[in-house]
Amino acid sequence: MxxxxxxxxxxxxxxxxxxxxxxxxxxxxxxxxxTITQSPEQRNASAPSATPSEAEPVEPRMPRSVQAAYLKPLKRKPIHGVPSCDLQLRSFSVRNLELMTDFAMRAAYYLDLPASGPVPLPRKEERWTVIRSNFAHKKSQENFNRITLRRLIQIQDGHPEVVQTWLAYIRKHAYHGVGMKANVWDYEPLGVGKNMDEKAADLEQQLEKKLALFGSNTESKHSALQIIRNLKHVQPGMPLSETREQSRS
Incomplete structure (x- = not known):
């Protein structure tokens, strides 16, 4: 060399x-x-840094609440597994039904309710055969078909007040074309008959004031004709002050 x-x-x-x-x-x-050579690290340090406009734009991260909308709804784990409510949703459209079930599951999670499902139930098919027309086409017939899709959501270990709040929230924000039916279980301690009697007595006391307004009342001091005469009836030549005094009496 x-x-x-x-x-x-x-x-x-x-x-x-x-x-x-x-x-x-x-x-x-x-x-x-x-001339002096530079190492790669020294070259990178001496190189001019890129301006923010020249740098690649960084995509902002979506909030977790928005990002969760693209994922499956979260679920709470039940402790005892005691059913509290069965919510059945029905619709003729799959999209509307899936949207409402997803909304109900997310609402149950944020209310701290353990929900299981949605479980697809057997669909219901209905068919009708009718005549096409009543004059020219009365001999020809036409078939109509309607399919009802159903989903089931079960709430377990839920407090009765929280379950009622969940049902009220879903009913308030219900989606069009989706029907709902709920079966709620409430557990009472021993002595249900005594509790029902006490509640009935309280209801009677609350309704006494309202029921007393129905029918004739002999305790009223003024008759019906006297009340009608005193209301908005002004005789010619009578001052307005006298009319007011008569209506007050």
Whole structure:
């Protein structure tokens, strides 16, 4: 191997030795010429940084509440597995039914209600055969078909008040074309008859004031004719102050 300055001549030498000597010769030649090589790290540090406009735009991360709308609804795990409510949803459209079931499952999760489902129930098919027309086409018939799709959501270990809140929220924001039917279970302690009697007595006391307004009442001091005469009837020549006093009496 021959170098340009012909100061070193190596014929049989190890490769590492040749590389070390070549590196030393390169650095010596750069120092004499006045140029200094830079490492890749130094080059990157000295390179001008890209402006924010030239940098690649970073997509902002969506909020978790928005990102959760693209994922499956979360569910709470039941502890005892005691059913509290069965909600059955029915519709003729699959899209409307799936949208409402997804909304009900998400509402149950945020109300801390363990919900299972939605379970697809057997669909109901109905068919009718009627005549096409009553005059020219009365001998030809036409068939109509209607398919009802159903889903079932069960709430377990739910407090009765929370379940009623969940049902009221779903009823308020119900989607068009979707019918709902709920079966609610309420558990009472022993002595249900005594509790019902106490509640009935309280209801009677609350309704007494309203029921007293129906029918004739002998306790009224003024008759019907006297009340009619005092209301908005002004005789000619009578001052307005006297009319007001009569209506107040």
């Amino acid at each position: 021959y170098f340009p300055d012909h100061r070193l001549q190596v014929s049989n030498a190890p490769r590492s030795y040749l590389f070390s000597r070549a590196r030393a010769y390169a650095t010596a030649s750069e120092e004499t010429s006045g």
